[in-house]
Amino acid sequence: MQDESAAPSRGFEAWKDAFRRHLAPTSSEPIGLVVERALGVWIHGVDGRRYLDLLSGIGVANLGHTPPEVVDAVARQNVRHHHVMVYGEYVQEAQALYAAELAAITPAGLDSVFFVNSGAEAIEGALKLARKATGRRGFVAFDGAYHGDTLGALSLAGNERSRRPFEPLLGPLRLLPFGDARGLAAIDETVAAVVVEPVQGEGGVRIPPPDFLPALEARCRATGAILVVDEVLTGFGRTGRVFAVERWGVRPDVLVLAKALGGGYPLGAFVASGSLMRVLAEDPPLSHVTTFGGHPVSCAAGRAALGVLLRDRLAERADTVGARFLDSLKETLTGLPGVREVRGIGMLLGIELDTAARTRVFVEQCRDRGLLLGWTLHHDHIVRLAPPLITQEDVFEEATRTMAGVLEASG
Numbered sequence: 001m002q003d004e005s006a007a008p009s010r011g012f013e014a015w016k017d018a019f020r021r022h023l024a025p026t027s028s029e030p031i032g033l034v035v036e037r038a039l040g041v042w043i044h045g046v047d048g049r050r051y052l053d054l055l056s057g058i059g060v061a062n063l064g065h066t067p068p069e070v071v072d073a074v075a076r077q078n079v080r081h082h083h084v085m086v087y088g089e090y091v092q093e094a095q096a097l098y099a100a101e102l103a104a105i106t107p108a109g110l111d112s113v114f115f116v117n118s119g120a121e122a123i124e125g126a127l128k129l130a131r132k133a134t135g136r137r138g139f140v141a142f143d144g145a146y147h148g149d150t151l152g153a154l155s156l157a158g159n160e161r162s163r164r165p166f167e168p169l170l171g172p173l174r175l176l177p178f179g180d181a182r183g184l185a186a187i188d189e190t191v192a193a194v195v196v197e198p199v200q201g202e203g204g205v206r207i208p209p210p211d212f213l214p215a216l217e218a219r220c221r222a223t224g225a226i227l228v229v230d231e232v233l234t235g236f237g238r239t240g241r242v243f244a245v246e247r248w249g250v251r252p253d254v255l256v257l258a259k260a261l262g263g264g265y266p267l268g269a270f271v272a273s274g275s276l277m278r279v280l281a282e283d284p285p286l287s288h289v290t291t292f293g294g295h296p297v298s299c300a301a302g303r304a305a306l307g308v309l310l311r312d313r314l315a316e317r318a319d320t321v322g323a324r325f326l327d328s329l330k331e332t333l334t335g336l337p338g339v340r341e342v343r344g345i346g347m348l349l350g351i352e353l354d355t356a357a358r359t360r361v362f363v364e365q366c367r368d369r370g371l372l373l374g375w376t377l378h379h380d381h382i383v384r385l386a387p388p389l390i391t392q393e394d395v396f397e398e399a400t401r402t403m404a405g406v407l408e409a410s411g
Helices: 012-022 068-078 093-105 119-134 160-166 181-186 212-223 274-281 296-311 314-333 356-368 393-410
Strands: 035-039 042-045 050-053 112-116 138-142 173-176 191-196 226-230 254-257 268-272 339-345 348-353 382-385
Touching: 050 393, 068 296, 093 112, 093 268, 093 296, 112 119, 112 274, 119 191, 119 226, 119 254, 119 268, 119 274, 173 181, 181 212, 191 212, 212 226, 268 274, 296 314, 314 339, 314 348, 314 393, 348 356, 356 382, 356 393
Parallel strands: 138 173, 138 191, 191 226, 226 254
Antiparallel strands: 035 042, 042 050, 112 268, 254 268, 339 348, 348 382
16 A cells, blocks of 8 residues: 655665664564554555554554554653652652553452553563462463463463473463363362463454353352453453453453553553452562553553543444454455454454465465554464554455455465
């Protein structure tokens, strides 16, 4: 998609050279799109093209890129102060008020927020909290799970290939079938915490049956295990509710947040009751600390983003517009070469293709036509869509036509 208004930046070859030579790699074949700027649902390359971002920076840019309210909030905070003290010691407006606003919208009883820097760090804090509160060692997670790449978070991964190079990992751990309430009997009084995504993202956009999460909550209550719900991806409107657990009426003991939490800035959090969270402040004190967690600029950005989400009822919009987008994708793509299934909830959707090779070509050819998609970590034949919640329906229509054209041409 050509963007006539974007002039290529001078010297961008130096960026590419520095990227290749000095930025630690995460894969042997990075995408390599050279970004000039990003605005709304578009990422603008130095080649003068614009790309429709149907990934939202992997679930971060729920309001789109550089929303003006966030830009203004960051500018105001920038001239007041940046980092002044490690988390939890000084009273800082952005931190304190954002914590209060989150406590007002999270499930009942979750009124204490521990800000950190990322989703994986929030998972680590939740695991420590569960062990200290229960005195137990064991953890339960689910096949297909993804909770981050730090050593503790990786211990919960439901993908043996991801785990194997780094073993031995944190344990003992039991991996149970995701979505199967019959397997929950394996949760017993040795388990400190059960960690679950309400909808699995990297696991392939897997949506559990209606009885699964309520049954999981009941089993945790019966055994005293701490229920940790990872809403790093699904939080802040992505599934058509502010938090996905609202769809099932489930109240976690600990809610884990990141990605859209910071409005585009680095921020994570785990949220629990004040009485539960108190165990990290006692015996010994400072049982869990962070230097940069809850950075005031990130908190100011997150507060502004949350205000827009609630003001513009973007969760409700994700529910209705996302359902229409899903219906359109199903109607248009079903029956085209290689398409096995189209599924989704709110504005988190997946397109399952028949082979990894076809999926790779599909994603690459869509990118060549100005459409940014991606596959999931645990399934190289499932394409994930997580568009900004502000995306207009005519843009979705154009994207659907582009995807259909690519699949039709693949034969």
